[in-house]
Amino acid sequence: MAETILEMKGISKTFPGVKALDNVNLKVEQGEIHALIGENGAGKSTLMKVLSGVHPFGTYEGDIIFEETECQFKDINESEKLGIVIIHQELALIPELSIAENIFLGNEQAKNGIINWKKTIIETRQLLEKVGLKLDPEEKIKNIGVGQQQLVEIAKALSKKVKLLILDEPTSALNEEDSENLLNLLLEFKKQGMTSILISHKLKELLKVSDSITVLRDGQTIETYSVKGDKLTEATIIKDMVGRELANLFPERNYNIQDRVVFEVKNWSVHHPLDTEKQILHDIQIHVKQGEIVGIAGLMGAGRTELAMSIFGKSYGKKITGQLFKDGEEVTFKNVNDAVKNGVAYVSENRKEYGLILIDSVKNNLTLANLQEVAKNNILDTSKEVVEAESLKTKINIKAPTIHQRTINLSGGNQQKVVLGKWMFTNPDVLILDEPTRGIDVGAKFEIYKLINELAEQGKSIIMISSELPELLGMCDRIYALSEGRITANLDKSEANQETLMTYMTQSWGS
Amino acid sequence: MDGMKNLISSNIRKFGMVIALVGIVILFQILTDGILLTPLNVTNIIMQNSYIIVLAIGMMLIIITGEIDLSVGSVAAFVGAVAGVLLVSWDLPVIVGILLCLLLGALIGAWQGFWVSYFNIPSFIVTLAGMLIFRGLTLVVLEGRTIAPFPDGFRSLSSSFLPDIFGGGELQLFTIVIGVLLSVIYILFEIRGRRSDIKYNFNTTTLPLFVAKLVLITLIINVFTFVLAQYEGIPYVLIILTLLVIGYTFLMGKTVVGRHIYALGGNINAAQLSGVKTKKMKFWVFVNMGVLAALSGLIFAGRLNAATPQAGNLFELDAIAAAVIGGASFTGGVGTVFGAVIGALVMGVLNNGMSLMGIGIDWQQAIKGLVLLGAVAFDVLNKNK
Ligand SMILES: Nc1ncnc2c1ncn2[C@@H]1O[C@H](COP(=O)(O)OP(=O)(O)OP(=O)(O)O)[C@@H](O)[C@H]1O
Ligand SMILES: [Mg+2]
Numbered sequence: 001m002a003e004t005i006l007e008m009k010g011i012s013k014t015f016p017g018v019k020a021l022d023n024v025n026l027k028v029e030q031g032e033i034h035a036l037i038g039e040n041g042a043g044k045s046t047l048m049k050v051l052s053g054v055h056p057f058g059t060y061e062g063d064i065i066f067e068e069t070e071c072q073f074k075d076i077n078e079s080e081k082l083g084i085v086i087i088h089q090e091l092a093l094i095p096e097l098s099i100a101e102n103i104f105l106g107n108e109q110a111k112n113g114i115i116n117w118k119k120t121i122i123e124t125r126q127l128l129e130k131v132g133l134k135l136d137p138e139e140k141i142k143n144i145g146v147g148q149q150q151l152v153e154i155a156k157a158l159s160k161k162v163k164l165l166i167l168d169e170p171t172s173a174l175n176e177e178d179s180e181n182l183l184n185l186l187l188e189f190k191k192q193g194m195t196s197i198l199i200s201h202k203l204k205e206l207l208k209v210s211d212s213i214t215v216l217r218d219g220q221t222i223e224t225y226s227v228k229g230d231k232l233t234e235a236t237i238i239k240d241m242v243g244r245e246l247a248n249l250f251p252e253r254n255y256n257i258q259d260r261v262v263f264e265v266k267n268w269s270v271h272h273p274l275d276t277e278k279q280i281l282h283d284i285q286i287h288v289k290q291g292e293i294v295g296i297a298g299l300m301g302a303g304r305t306e307l308a309m310s311i312f313g314k315s316y317g318k319k320i321t322g323q324l325f326k327d328g329e330e331v332t333f334k335n336v337n338d339a340v341k342n343g344v345a346y347v348s349e350n351r352k353e354y355g356l357i358l359i360d361s362v363k364n365n366l367t368l369a370n371l372q373e374v375a376k377n378n379i380l381d382t383s384k385e386v387v388e389a390e391s392l393k394t395k396i397n398i399k400a401p402t403i404h405q406r407t408i409n410l411s412g413g414n415q416q417k418v419v420l421g422k423w424m425f426t427n428p429d430v431l432i433l434d435e436p437t438r439g440i441d442v443g444a445k446f447e448i449y450k451l452i453n454e455l456a457e458q459g460k461s462i463i464m465i466s467s468e469l470p471e472l473l474g475m476c477d478r479i480y481a482l483s484e485g486r487i488t489a490n491l492d493k494s495e496a497n498q499e500t501l502m503t504y505m506t507q508s509w510g511s
Numbered sequence: 512m513d514g515m516k517n518l519i520s521s522n523i524r525k526f527g528m529v530i531a532l533v534g535i536v537i538l539f540q541i542l543t544d545g546i547l548l549t550p551l552n553v554t555n556i557i558m559q560n561s562y563i564i565v566l567a568i569g570m571m572l573i574i575i576t577g578e579i580d581l582s583v584g585s586v587a588a589f590v591g592a593v594a595g596v597l598l599v600s601w602d603l604p605v606i607v608g609i610l611l612c613l614l615l616g617a618l619i620g621a622w623q624g625f626w627v628s629y630f631n632i633p634s635f636i637v638t639l640a641g642m643l644i645f646r647g648l649t650l651v652v653l654e655g656r657t658i659a660p661f662p663d664g665f666r667s668l669s670s671s672f673l674p675d676i677f678g679g680g681e682l683q684l685f686t687i688v689i690g691v692l693l694s695v696i697y698i699l700f701e702i703r704g705r706r707s708d709i710k711y712n713f714n715t716t717t718l719p720l721f722v723a724k725l726v727l728i729t730l731i732i733n734v735f736t737f738v739l740a741q742y743e744g745i746p747y748v749l750i751i752l753t754l755l756v757i758g759y760t761f762l763m764g765k766t767v768v769g770r771h772i773y774a775l776g777g778n779i780n781a782a783q784l785s786g787v788k789t790k791k792m793k794f795w796v797f798v799n800m801g802v803l804a805a806l807s808g809l810i811f812a813g814r815l816n817a818a819t820p821q822a823g824n825l826f827e828l829d830a831i832a833a834a835v836i837g838g839a840s841f842t843g844g845v846g847t848v849f850g851a852v853i854g855a856l857v858m859g860v861l862n863n864g865m866s867l868m869g870i871g872i873d874w875q876q877a878i879k880g881l882v883l884l885g886a887v888a889f890d891v892l893n894k895n896k
Contacts, residue, residue: 312784315783315784335786335788336783336784336785336786337786337788340786346784348781348784353778353780353781354780354781354784355781355784356778356781357773357774357777357778357781357782357844358777358778359777359778359844359845360773360774360777360844364770364773364774368770368774368782368785368787369785369786371767371770371771372767375766375767378766378767378768379765379766379767380765380766380767380770382765383707383708383710383711383713386711386713387711422785
């Protein structure tokens with residue numbers, strides 16, 4: 001029996017109006033990968049913030065015992081000193097600084113306040129090697145991909161002589177390849193004796209890499225399983241998480257696909273906004289029929305988001321050429337308003353930066369894109385607004401004490417629901433969803449799928465972008481593959497599977 | 512019990528500055544042996560601070576969008592100077608002169624808004640330049656001299672009072688009647704609001720609390736008008752200020768435009784993707800600031816009865832301080848017009864009270880600086896709790 005490295009006993013934590021943690025217990029063995037799983041808002045991130053001192057001692061109840069000593073962390077520095085390092089759900093790198101500067105931020109390799117750059121660079125190189133990144137330490141963060149950024153975060157953690165590494169949804173923004181990479185790295189660290197706690201909504205990967213799994217629900221510990229010993233299956237975990245059986249991952253749908261093409265994109269070409277020589281999208285042709293759900297599959301960097309945003313009122317790119325047709329008639333979207341007026345909506349993949357006004361309330365976010373609906377002559381009918389927001393909140397099941405709660409205080413999944421709700425409120429004919437379930441738990445995913453299906457049944461057309469192929473295969477009637485800015489396939493549901501999609505997604509064009 | 516505690520703690524945050532203002536007023540009332548709240552002095556405080564309040568309202572909007580305007584003092588001076596030329600040197604009719612000046616303010620705002628919105632130059636730079644440009648132009652227009660006196664019609668804008676149509680003698684009856692009228696309108700509004708809340712099944716405050724609030728506000732309105740009535744009644748400036756406060760509160764709280772301004776300040780990317788015309792919105796907020804800076808310049812010139820090269824000196828700092836004390840945050844997205852007014856009054860009462868006590872301008876500056884820092888620190892502390 002391995003020894004226990006960490007024990008959290010009877011942890012409770014309350015925010016105004018929310019009991020986020022209610023007498024939670026967590027026990028982590030030395031050298032294991034311990035998974036933490038639960039619905040959005042179950043309290044996973046909060047528990048880890050308590051552990052790492054983000055929520056300091058005194059703001060919660062309960063005991064933390066790390067390596068047999070009781071800990072009362074006043075801030076994150078104190079927990080890091082003991083080797084507890086957390087990588088937060090939201091990446092915390094500074095885009096304008098280099099990889100090396102980011103890794104040693106707050107921990108500069110300096111003598112008498114003067115930074116030893118040589119040492120910094122050399123050590124960064126070693127760290128990058130450990131995480132399998134072949135990058136120049138002096139490259140700026142903004143110039144590298146999300147997957148690589150995640151690895152830099154890990155390198156940063158390693159630089160702190162970490163004993164217990166906490167990763168809060170590290171793979172939610174990564175594609176399968178990058179995820180795989182990262183998980184293998186964790187297994188590698190485990191061999192070297194490091195302990196980690198891994199939070200994720202992707203059950204498959206958790207079952208694959210972790211040794212034990214603790215399930216949280218509504219701020220309480222439901223159960224801790226040993227993955228091998230308990231012959232754990234996805235179904236058991238889901239039942240614990242959601243509190244009921246979930247027979248299918250994808251809900252039933254009444255098909256209502258009409259032959260009428262509602263939205264069509266023809267010969268769409270887009271250039272990079274800063275480097276206008278560089279063409280990002282080449283002659284894209286896609287269309288979607290009434291009541292149809294169409295998927296767009298592509299690797300990170302294939303141009304999926306760029307496609308969606310360039311269509312949506314030219315929100316991305318320069319030198320955009322091509323035509324858009326709505327209900328058979330050519331339309332031009334000079335700005336977002338034109339697109340919205342023509343019944344097109346776009347749910348961004350990056351909810352914090354492009355989706356939400358974080359300091360604003362749930363209500364104000366929900367109505368923002370369609371204030372005219374709750375206004376007369378540009379004057380708001382605040383009562384009507386509250387009623388509409390309440391009804392949306394119930395309909396899509398946003399977990400927040402009231403609609404006046406600031407969205408910054410919601411859990412990641414619930415924030416995503418607010419963004420989705422905002423666009424449902426514009427009552428669009430065509431809904432472009434960019435990674436609509438990123439960071440969302442299985443139960444909520446099911447609900448969001450159901451919402452998407454309902455919208456399709458009502459005759460809306462859906463374009464869905466996703467990195468998760470099973471999701472596209474489970475939801476879509478047709479799937480386009482996008483590779484290096486070109487459409488490489490248009491597959492019917494019946495002919496699409498993971499392998500064929502992967503082949504088309506990686507098809508190269510040379511140049 | 513929890514409900515009561517929540518109510519108090521959420522209201523302390525909301526009304527923290529109001530409470531601070533009341534505290535400062537009481538403090539100086541004691542320190543000045545009751546001079547502070549004499550009818551004459553209350554009227555003075557309003558008139559002395561009117562031009563700062565006007566600026567603070569505009570500044571609040573600017574800061575909510577996440578920008579700053581350092582040029583308002585110079586713009587006020589410049590517009591005052593132009594008013595001097597138009598009304599004194601050229602003898603134009605007062606109304607025409609005023610309208611031209613406001614238009615000039617709008618153009619100046621448009622000029623700065625253009626560089627900020629469409630050229631993406633940080634507002635700090637654009638308005639720092641504006642501060643120099645318009646101070647310079649003020650000197651050019653005045654040729655270094657002072658233009659005075661203004662025609663009477665113009666002066667009344669900032670230094671005359673509503674005539675007492677009831678001829679009440681010692682006590683201005685008309686003023687008291689206005690106070691009562693305002694109270695009635697206010698009570699009707701509140702009752703209507705409460706009815707609709709109940710209709711929609713919203714949480715409402717308990718009836719006793721609601722009545723207490725009505726009584727309190729009614730009392731404040733009427734005591735205030737009663738005090739004014741003991742001197743010369745209601746100054747025209749106060750009417751302008753009241754209309755501005757009501758108008759802008761409505762704009763920010765109840766209209767699509769207001770919501771868009773908050774959204775833009777909160778997260779410009781998300782706002783843009785939600786269909787907010789962010790550039791246009793920012794542009795117009797600067798135009799608005801220009802007009803208010805012009806109005807402020809006119810009121811100040813009228814009060815001084817002269818257009819001088821030094822007019823509006825450091826006004827930008829007073830306006831920014833007022834907005835920040837009133838709850839604005841430089842990261843954008845938060846703040847209220849009401850807050851800006853309270854912030855301006857905090858600074859105004861401090862100025863006035865210390866002058867009454869005979870404290871020199873040197874110490875006044877230092878103390879005001881400390882109060883500004885303290886107010887914001889208090890707010891930050893409160894938010895972190
Ligand atoms: N700073 C805060 N202020 C108020 N409420 C908060 C705050 N942080 C978290 N909460 C609330 O605490 C609960 C738990 O949130 P937490 O972020 O821990 O969820 P989670 O399990 O990490 O969810 P997700 O999978 O969506 O990331 C939620 O109801 C959330 O709204
Ligand atoms: Mg979380």
